Amino acid sequence: MIRISTKEIVDILPYGDGKAIVVEKNPISIDKKFKVTYSVVDFDAKTKDVLTKNAYLLRKFGSAYKNISETIPNFVQCDAAVLYDRRVLVIYPNGEAGIFDREGELSWSGYFRYHDKTVYGLALEGKYFWAVCPQERCVIRYSSQTMQVDLRIGGKDANTFINPTHISADGENIYVCSHSNKVRKIDGSNFTVSDHLRFDEPVSRYYRLGKFSVAVLQSGTYLFDEK
Numbered sequence: 001m002i003r004i005s006t007k008e009i010v011d012i013l014p015y016g017d018g019k020a021i022v023v024e025k026n027p028i029s030i031d032k033k034f035k036v037t038y039s040v041v042d043f044d045a046k047t048k049d050v051l052t053k054n055a056y057l058l059r060k061f062g063s064a065y066k067n068i069s070e071t072i073p074n075f076v077q078c079d080a081a082v083l084y085d086r087r088v089l090v091i092y093p094n095g096e097a098g099i100f101d102r103e104g105e106l107s108w109s110g111y112f113r114y115h116d117k118t119v120y121g122l123a124l125e126g127k128y129f130w131a132v133c134p135q136e137r138c139v140i141r142y143s144s145q146t147m148q149v150d151l152r153i154g155g156k157d158a159n160t161f162i163n164p165t166h167i168s169a170d171g172e173n174i175y176v177c178s179h180s181n182k183v184r185k186i187d188g189s190n191f192t193v194s195d196h197l198r199f200d201e202p203v204s205r206y207y208r209l210g211k212f213s214v215a216v217l218q219s220g221t222y223l224f225d226e227k
Contacts, residue, residue, distance in 0.1 A: 001224040018043045043212040067104025079122035123169040132164040170208040
C-alpha cells in the first residue's frame with residue numbers, strides 16, 4: 001500500500017481511467033478554520049497533481065455545477081450523483097438532501113430517514129442508489145425515479161452490517177465500511193454479502209476503482225492494487 005495523504009479527507013471522486021480526485025482538509029488557524037485542496041491522483045504513475053476547484057465541481061455536480069455550488073452551503077462535505085435523467089441528488093451526513101434539475105435549480109429538499117433514523121451516503125447503481133443507516137444496522141437501495149426504498153439489506157437483529165459508515169460502488173458490486181475495520185461486499189448480481197477486506201485499523205472510506213483501491217484509514221489514505 002502507498003500512503004497518498006495523512007490529512008483529513010473530505011471527498012474522493014473517480015476521475016477517468018486510473019485516476020481519482022482527492023479533497024483534503026487543511027487547518028489554517030487555531031480557531032478551527034480550514035481550507036480545502038483539490039488533487040488528482042494517477043494510480044499507475046503514482047503521482048498527485050493540483051486540480052482546480054471548477055474541475056472538481058464539474059466532476060461532482062455535472063454541467064450545472066455553478067448554480068448548484070452557489071446554492072448549497074458546503075459542497076465538499078456532501079455526497080452527490082448525476083442521476084439517469086441528469087437531475088443531481090445531494091445528500092449530507094445528517095440525512096439532509098436536495099434534488100436539482102438539469103439547470104441546477106433546486107426542485108426538492110428534505111431528509112432521508114428510515115424508521116426515523118438518519119440515512120446518508122450515496123452510491124449510484126443505474127436507476128438506483130445505495131445509502132447507509134448506521135442506527136438500523138442496514139444499507140438501503142432507493143429508486144432514483146420514486147426516491148422510495150427498493151431494497152434493504154441488514155437490520156437491527158442481524159450482524160450483516162455493524163455501524164455501516166460509508167458505501168461505494170464500482171459498477172459491479174457495492175462496498176460498505178462496517179464493523180469498524182471491515183469492508184463488506186454486496187454482490188451486484190445476487191445481493192449476497194461477504195467480507196471483502198479487513199484492516200488493522202478503522203476504515204472510514206473505501207473505493208474500488210478498476211484494479212486499484214483507495215482506503216481512508218485512521219493513519220492516512222492509501223492506494224493499493226488488489227490484483
